[in-house]
Amino acid sequence: MKYYPRLRNLREDNEKTQGELAALLGTTQQQYSKYEKGIQEIPVHHLLTLADFYKVSVDYLLGRDS
Numbered sequence: 001m002k003y004y005p006r007l008r009n010l011r012e013d014n015e016k017t018q019g020e021l022a023a024l025l026g027t028t029q030q031q032y033s034k035y036e037k038g039i040q041e042i043p044v045h046h047l048l049t050l051a052d053f054y055k056v057s058v059d060y061l062l063g064r065d066s
Contacts (some may be wrong), residue, residue: 003038006061010054011036025049 034040
């Protein structure tokens, strides 16, 4: 699985906890942690929600754009 370092960086830059982001996505903190670590793939609908929340592109979240 791919590691998503930008998820953690954006979360910390916005002073959010994993629990807060998990609540936004309607999942658990444990599941969200797996997304950040790359243990679990992030569903597309979660990527879209996070991109809207952070006001960035999905490509940015995936590390395909700077």
